[in-house]
Amino acid sequence: MRTSRLEAFSDGVLAIIITIMVLELKVPEGHQLADLLRKTGVGLSTYLLSFVYVGIYWNNHHHMFHLVRRVSGGVLWANLALLFCLSLFPFTTAWMDESRFERTPVVVYGANLLGAGVAYLVLQTVIIRQQGPESPLQQAVGTDFKGKVSPGFYLAGTLSALAIDRSGHVGVGIALACFVGVAIMWIVPDRRIDRVVRQYETPD
Amino acid sequence: MRTSRLEAFSDGVLAIIITIMVLELKVPEGHQLADLLRKTGVGLSTYLLSFVYVGIYWNNHHHMFHLVRRVSGGVLWANLALLFCLSLFPFTTAWMDESRFERTPVVVYGANLLGAGVAYLVLQTVIIRQQGPESPLQQAVGTDFKGKVSPGFYLAGTLSALAIDRSGHVGVGIALACFVGVAIMWIVPDRRIDRVVRQYETPD
Amino acid sequence: MRTSRLEAFSDGVLAIIITIMVLELKVPEGHQLADLLRKTGVGLSTYLLSFVYVGIYWNNHHHMFHLVRRVSGGVLWANLALLFCLSLFPFTTAWMDESRFERTPVVVYGANLLGAGVAYLVLQTVIIRQQGPESPLQQAVGTDFKGKVSPGFYLAGTLSALAIDRSGHVGVGIALACFVGVAIMWIVPDRRIDRVVRQYETPD
């Protein structure tokens, strides 16, 4: 089975997820800039964060399927599992936003990021296994530094929000820093990171 | 007429249906895990069930149109009838969820599953008839064990919810078990089922 | 400029319009069949009518662009005008439904149908003019019996709702009969209608 319809369907779902989140931005009741900032300021920043994350997933999905010729049933279902995790972003983003970064909603958002990250790795593994030895995806991904580090950061952030300074804002702040940091790591042009990674991996 | 635009349109509609359902997940008012579970726990599980069903239909639709070269007016309308039935999932899922599995909403959800299953069989039949003898779809579908058994289970589940233990939860429980069971039957890799079906069909 | 992206964009917009209308179906508060019928019965039938209309437009759009190779700026804007008219269906359908077929909302729905019908004819004319003499679309469309009769029925229905039996239901009933009738005329396989039209047009 060719990948074209799987790509088209995934593009459709990702396009809807990325756009539907804007429906969560509530129009302020007043008509002053202060009303906008009070009501929508937080929402706009969480929307931006989730928009960037869905953009990263679309970007990576796009790259990944460049190296895939045929898809099996396992790939279809692993892909749907990834889309399911991503489809929860509008919900978890809205809760985190509406709670103004309360501890539990931030933990749930982190769990959602973690779930999507793991689902992505599972999809990648299913494809590589299907392609067998000399899998082109395996060669392109290499050690997959970013892909493996990201879930670690999501987990660290989520655990920080759970365990550190439960009555204050420190743990939540660390969590948000992790989530924003990973997003920046993915946006920054690969070349620079690649050079770092290469130096790190070949120290001889 | 080629199938590419019919596939693209169907992909679009299915992508929207599968994603729109997440808008039914209501953000809890409190910010504790208990609030989330109380408010969204049921919704998340029904969302997952309907997500899987739309995924199954997309998957099967995808496979079916691999074997179709040209579409007639009849195929276009049979396809639209299927999409109409599937487009009601967000509504029937929301009602079942909101009612916490009351009898009537579960019956209506079952009727929706049944309608979609029948619409799929009609679409398949229209295509096979259009392809004439030696229809490649007919050969691929074969006896279509799963496709024919599924409506039976939807009907059995719906009737259970209607007739069994009208004041209690037994009938509804049987119905939900049927609906979840059929979904699992479709997800489980075909090979295993195929072997069972083959043994069942060729007992000599 | 090729037509592929115009078709893909139109497919996307039509897929969203056709699916978004289901969001207007309000989940009933009670959990009995009577609650469903009282709350959603009308909504389901108006949703079905508008679903069929968008399906008809998609179907015709699909056929029309089979005969188009290149698109000019004029075609792009005529196509957007058609999409704009169609995008108002969820709104006019919701108002007609919510008002339980009051006179003004039915008139507005009819005006929407009329606007879409005229926009479609304009798009067709712009394409034919661009293709010049021996336009393949012109040859395929021929006298375009259905396309020219439909706006007449929309107008007749709208005027009936406006003028006939202003305090009762007769005018609105005629309007709805016109709107449903035109939809059925488009669904019924072309062959049968074509035969009638051919007999009507070549009486010698």
Next chain:
Amino acid sequence: MRTSRLEAFSDGVLAIIITIMVLELKVPEGHQLADLLRKTGVGLSTYLLSFVYVGIYWNNHHHMFHLVRRVSGGVLWANLALLFCLSLFPFTTAWMDESRFERTPVVVYGANLLGAGVAYLVLQTVIIRQQGPESPLQQAVGTDFKGKVSPGFYLAGTLSALAIDRSGHVGVGIALACFVGVAIMWIVPDRRIDRVVRQYETPD
């Protein structure tokens, strides 16, 4: 990397943005024409304005990517930045509409137009730089009269609403005239404008 999936994804997002705005049109409570005009009249006109703007962006995006063969990571992110700006239209349109053209919401709408215009120019610049000397996009765009004039008008309109007649309607009126005027400038067939521009640019 080829452009097909970037185009498909952008088409999807733009199709959703352009259609989602209709969800902001609130169904009037009464059933008279006066109710419709009072409740939805403003909304319909702002919806039309934003619909036309998204249509213009889709149109230009479509033309631009006709001249692009391969996309780099920078182009992907510049494209996502443009989509982000455009995805805010449903929100800023709804606020401007709901406030009945109060000063601050009009300024925010103008800032949104300005942001999208600048993001478009950035995307164009990133592509031209990637294509190197003899960039086909550079040659097609030429001096890009419209593209460079538009942000000027958005800025002028926004500043008018901010600074002129702060207690009255004059500044806001100038702003709206600018926003509508730029939209008309883009819709009017290029030939006429082109002739004007050419006369203006080659006065010898």
